Amino acid sequence: MQEFKDKLVVISGGVGDIGQAMAIAFLDAGSTVCLADKMDLEQATQKFPLLERESRLHYQQVDISDYEQVTHWxxxxxxxxxxxxxxxxxxxxxxxxxxxxxxxxxxxxxLDVNLHGAFYMANEAARLFIEDKVAGNIVFLGSWAGHAVHKNLPTYSVSKAAVRMLCQSMALEFAAYGIRVNEVAPGYVNAGLSKVVWADAPEQQTAASKVVPLGAILESEEVAKQVLWICSENSRLLTGATIVLDGGLSLIRP
Incomplete structure (x- = not known):
């Protein structure tokens, strides 16, 4: 995808499964990718060995809930x-x-990570877009849990619902500069803690997939492909939108 060649992409939570998948997708498209996460470089490289081998992939340890660290990065x-x-x-x-x-x-x-950190990063990126006269893209990673109540995820659900409104508010303000702001809200993803649990107990993954109306669990690479599409010219008039990529999970009401 030539449109991403030599573009600079910044991703927080970059060493997690979805972060890695997005990094690889943009690298494959010709971009330079800067990742941030909470661990040091040695730990990050153990989790994501590509950091040692890919010259267009860069890493920095950042506390995303710290405004000064985010802006410095x-x-x-x-x-x-x-x-x-x-x-x-x-x-x-x-x-x-x-x-x-x-x-x-x-x-x-x-909330400091999920909402405040997302705001710090997106707002500073928008400021740099405006300074550099770049019609940039901001894509928040939300969640189906921001659309459907779950009794064991109250803080997460509140934070992700707030991110959805943050996305819409920024989209309205920054449209004047040609900046597009959108959100991908995945459902169950074979990533992170779920991936670890399901590897040891595949029957739990099967049970989870049966709850999803379309009957399938997302892979990290599918989330990455959706993010790439949002940032492409194929969606040039898409802004303030949330793509709920959950197989219908958020349609279910308890």
Whole structure:
């Protein structure tokens, strides 16, 4: 895909399964990719060995909930590799507790990453787009849980619902600069903790897939393909949109 050749893409949560899949997809399309995650470079390379071998793939340890660290990272990416073109706030955390069991600190920590970190990254990227006169793309990674209530995911659901409105609000403001802002909201994905659990208990993955109306679990690569499409010229008039990529999971009401 020549339209992505030599573009600079920044991705938070870059060493997770979905982050890696997006990085590989953009690398295959000719982009330069800068990843951020919470672990140090040695740990990141153990999880994502391509970091050692690919000259267009770069990594920095960043606490995405820290505004100063986020801005320092993005400014450094621009200084070293040129103007940003695509920003993907992907970092997130999940606390599997209901309202009566979650602590105030756990609530704050989750919102700091899922909502505040996404805002810091997207807003700073938009500022750089405007400075550099780039009609850039911002793609938030949301979740089906931001569209459907789940009793064991209250903080996560609240944070992802807020990200959806953040996406729409930014899309309206930044459209004047040619910047498009969208969101992909996946359902069950064979990634992260789910991937680990399902590898040891495949019957749980089978049971999960039966809950999905279309009867299938997403792979990380499918999420990455959707993000690539959103950033392409094929969706040049798409902004403020949420693509709910969940096989119909969010249509189910408890």
């Amino acid at each position: 993005l400014l450094g990416c621009r200084e070293r590799y040129g103007a940003l073109s695509i920003c993907i706030p992907n970092a997130s955390r999940v606390t599997l507790k209901n309202f009566q069991s979650i602590s105030a600190q756990e609530w704050k920590d989750e």
